[in-house]
């Protein structure tokens with residue numbers, strides 16, 4: 235039996251993780267969760283899964299829940315509660331599916347507490363990849379990717395030598411606006427942006443996918459997870475999201491991982507690795523039915539956020555922290571109806587341009603740069 239702490243239990247990945255746990259009652263037990271504001275869903279999770287520790291975002295919700303469940307459950311809230319859920323003493327694995335760089339500290343604490351990390355929260359690695367990876371190495375803790383592309387690469391690397399890899403090929407659906415010109419992007423609406431062609435996901439990542447920042451974050455995530463320079467990480471437009479990513483080896487063989495777009499597959503794999511369990515679905519991949527798969531070269535002029543991410547990743551230091559923080563604030567502003575779609579990339583560019591680069595930042599510096607960038611980008615809204 236594997237005991238699981240789940241951060242972001244009420245979100246898109248969180249709910250799908252609960253489904254994986256529900257379908258494998260003899261293998262997984264949920265012992266701790268964190269949620270944000272969705273207390274209605276928290277109550278349902280408590281009723282069905284009976285976790286022992288629950289953290290919510292706000293103190294008022296915490297106070298209310300403590301009265302509702304006086305004995306069975308221990309509650310926490312805020313940043314401290316998130317941390318407590320991450321390191322809950324009974325858990326073996328932390329599945330981190332919270333959104334944003336708020337996921338960084340719980341990840342670091344869980345690594346220090348020797349929990350295996352199943353990582354969906356890509357902002358953690360973008361913001362402070364060098365720290366996360368070195369602390370994981372020091373503590374001999376595996377970080378198993380949940381993100382579909384990274385899970386695919388992880389699977390393609392099994393039994394192979396990392397030194398034989400020529401390049402990683404990350405596939406990109408192109409997002410909601412893949413067929414729009416720059417001119418057409420000027421007047422797009424929030425509703426259009428939230429309409430991803432292949433995946434049903436949380437709102438922030440759906441906007442990231444439309445700006446192509448999601449792919450940028452994933453390039454940086456891949457750099458840290460697989461220890462490859464940016465020159466060996468390519469992005470390929472593949473509109474069907476059937477090939478989740480590929481690895482090209484020195485002998486020119488390319489190994490790919492394919493499947494119907496369903497995040498429960500990489501979630502389950504991260505929880506069962508190195509084993510594979512049965513996965514019940516009526517929607518298995520039928521290539522004959524699909525007939526054709528399409529591939530296009532990436533247009534960096536059209537998708538400027540991807541270019542920003544490669545540049546920030548290559549220069550390193552505090553630039554990826556700035557990239558991530560600026561993006562989080564700008565996307566939030568777009569989701570709140572306060573800025574236009576193209577203003578997202580303008581704000582990120584401004585934040586990157588004005589930032590004075592700091593090499594090899596420690597955790598304190600990262601926190602400071604993150605907060606300072608958020609303040610600056612908020613002042614632009």
Ligand SMILES: NC(=O)C1=CN([C@@H]2O[C@H](COP(=O)(O)OP(=O)(O)OC[C@H]3O[C@@H](n4cnc5c(N)ncnc54)[C@H](OP(=O)(O)O)[C@@H]3O)[C@@H](O)[C@H]2O)C=CC1
Nearest residue numbers: 242244245246247270271272331332333354355356435436
């Ligand atoms: N969705 C997907 O298919 C994929 C997602 N990812 C990555 O996984 C992560 C989660 O994405 P997704 O599930 O889509 O996101 P969602 O927005 O759907 O869910 C986010 C979760 O985090 C909680 N939350 C938000 N802010 C806070 C906070 N300040 N403190 C505590 N909890 C908070 C939310 O709580 P509540 O709702 O209760 O307010 C919710 O449980 C992201 O890093 C994303 O990039 C990666 C690959 C695929």
Ligand SMILES: CC(=O)[C@@H](O)[C@H](O)COP(=O)(O)O
Nearest residue numbers: 381382406407408409443448
């Ligand atoms: C499901 C998943 O992993 C997302 O990150 C997905 O990849 C988004 O799709 P695109 O960013 O390729 O549009």
Ligand SMILES: [Mn+2]
Nearest residue numbers: 381382383452
């Ligand atoms: Mn992805």
